[in-house]
Amino acid sequence: MKKLILSNGASCVIHQVRRGYLPDILLIQRKTDGLWELPGGQVELNTSDSGDPFLETVIREVGEECGIHLQQSEVVFDSVFQQRVLYKDVLIAGSVLLYYCLHAKEIDLSFTGNETSALEVVNLGEIDFFANNISLAARRMIGVFYSNYQVRRHILKGPKKPQLARNLGSPLVFELNGTFITI
Numbered sequence: 001m002k003k004l005i006l007s008n009g010a011s012c013v014i015h016q017v018r019r020g021y022l023p024d025i026l027l028i029q030r031k032t033d034g035l036w037e038l039p040g041g042q043v044e045l046n047t048s049d050s051g052d053p054f055l056e057t058v059i060r061e062v063g064e065e066c067g068i069h070l071q072q073s074e075v076v077f078d079s080v081f082q083q084r085v086l087y088k089d090v091l092i093a094g095s096v097l098l099y100y101c102l103h104a105k106e107i108d109l110s111f112t113g114n115e116t117s118a119l120e121v122v123n124l125g126e127i128d129f130f131a132n133n134i135s136l137a138a139r140r141m142i143g144v145f146y147s148n149y150q151v152r153r154h155i156l157k158g159p160k161k162p163q164l165a166r167n168l169g170s171p172l173v174f175e176l177n178g179t180f181i182t183i
Contacts, residue, residue, distance in 0.1 A: 002090065003090045003091070006093055010057040010068065010069075010093040011039065011061075012038060012057070012061075012101055013038060013099070014062065014068065014100075014103045015103065016107075022121040023123075023124050023129075023163045024126040026121055026154060027064065028116045029117045031117045032115070034117070035138075036120070036134045037137070038135075038141055038142070041064075042057070042063050056069070065115055065116045066116070079145070080095055080097050129143065
């Protein structure tokens with residue numbers, strides 16, 4: 001019988017918007033396996049000061065892995081993922097919450113942390129989702145962020161304000177120019 005570990009995590013897409021282009025996002029290269037990832041880590045449930053251990057995890061991990069000190073007001077929830085990873089004879093299962101943060105300041109790409117060997121700012125439109133050097137989890141989260149980014153951009157720049165069609169709890173359904181959009 002395999003061992004089961006329940007573990008929750010949180011990651012963050014740190015992005016910078018260039019006028020007229022898709023945003024640039026920050027990737028980190030892990031020292032352990034050399035794969036490119038989004039900053040994030042495991043939730044420490046017993047250490048939450050604000051009552052939101054996922055948000056605190058993002059702020060802590062971005063600081064440790066990127067040298068960027070975020071405020072809670074800068075970080076916005078994006079999505080939730082269920083993870084199931086088989087590692088040797090251990091099944092790791094849990095939830096990962098994805099956040100995003102618009103970061104306008106210059107990023108020090110020479111920063112290296114205990115778990116990080118390199119930082120790289122990459123344009124969202126230039127990411128090769130089939131590259132073997134980007135983790136599967138990062139590809140999945142970046143893909144969802146990209147979809148949500150396009151929806152947010154369309155809603156904000158659309159010809160008329162979106163109208164809330166109905167609130168189904170979660171997700172929200174908006175009507176924009178006769179098209180229903182689920183967020």
